[in-house]
Amino acid sequence: MFALLMLLSAAIVMEAPVDTALAMILLILAASNAADAVKDMIYYFTMARHMVGGKMILFKGVVMLDFALLTISLSNIPKSYILTYLVGVHAFSGAVEILRANESRKTVEGPWKMKFAHGLVNIALAALCLIFIKDLEVAVLIYSASLVYSAVLRIIIALRKTAFIVIE
């Protein structure tokens, strides 16, 4: 779902004027974070509060809500700041992907190398965006390319095989 939203965002960034595109992306990002936050909180209060380690789900919900509020509050600042914020979020997701790949390398069957490369490319594209931040149209184009790349990788990783215990 998130990958499809990323593809949609990339299409908007490529087609629409820079101002509109950035505003739309902020809206999509904020709405998806807010929806995730609400879902996590409902799940916590109805189910996960009785679960060992369930508070993590509440914390995740609160952090996501924070992100959503922060994202939506950014609409009236200079465009280059908005893009810097979006690029930062993208780089952060790349760093998380690298950490997950490292964890997977030790224990999980599957394409950890793909995950690792995904994280690295995300960070590299984010850096590239920052280098071209003064030429906003180029930076936006690089950002949209990185969204497409991320979305495709996410879809491939989501379809990979994972260990499943056959119960007897």
Add this chain to the structure above:
Amino acid sequence: MQMDFHYYATYCAAFLAGYSHEESLDIAYSSQFVDQCSRTLLAKIKAPSDAATTQLQLELMDARTDRVGLQDITRIWSAFHFLPRDLYAEKKGCGKRYLNKYRMICGPNSDLAVKTVELAKGKPLQSVGIAMHVLADTWAHMYFAGTPSLVINNTNYIFFELFPDGEGFKEKPITFAHKTSVPDDPVNSVYTNSLYQSSENSIMNLGHGRAGHLPDYSYARYKYLPAWGEYEEIVKDNPSDYVKAFAQMIYAMKYIRGAIHSFEKDTYDMETVEPLLGRIKEIIEKRQLIACDDWKAFGEELSGQTVTEYAMDRYFDEYTGSSKADRDETFLGRFTRGAIAHKGMVIDEIFKSGSKLAGYAG
């Protein structure tokens, strides 16, 4: 539990309960067949799909996790592999949504276990085999639920294997990996388990997937924190539980044969087991991933007959070669009728408790 217990140990228990060699083999086959009777197999032999007693890995991967899909999964897994211990259990401060899942936790000596055994009385041997599978699994799969649920079936990093050490036990941390291509390593306590999935109804959160195959190994003793347990550790002593399962199966089958008048909870035929306990414990406590050879040898010592190896397709030709009218009286026809009757009984009981997790038997 695996084929070692569901087929070979069940043969031994049936023989000790007074069944003949041939009858014991039929009961053992039926008990083991519960782990094979998937919709894919039933479609292949043109049998009713409602009789499915398990789901293949691919079937589960394709399974829907909407309400109807979840009901289908729950019907199969809670009825045949994770019989709920207490459908009316209470837990302070919990809402209905949580409680419905909590009540699906499997355990032995439940009202449903009694109903399962009673239902098999007066029925063909196939129904006896099905009941023995369900009864045995209540011991192995204790503390996990036959419905996908993160809040019930999840485990965390606190997981230790226990080794006898003098009067007590020595703890060794268990390492879990998610590589199915690498077999479990009991020497170094490295086991495969399902990946953590934060979605409540993910198929990865069905049954004991998060604890890997540890509940299926008769030698395993371990300590862990179940997701539902309010941070209280649970010690699972499989050797002790498997002996109880074996003794309870003998007792249950004596009841089904009519040698005992009633089937009571928490009652075990230790009188029959006691003289053989040393030999049984030797098999159960041996650190091996599958104990088929040992149970087979034990069964042959008991009956003096050859215990034929389990062959899943043993009765397929008889079933497919019969006319539709005669199929009900074939071996597999009796099995499917027994499976449908048992599944219906469990769904009905879950529905009567006010939960719609398994749907309605109709």
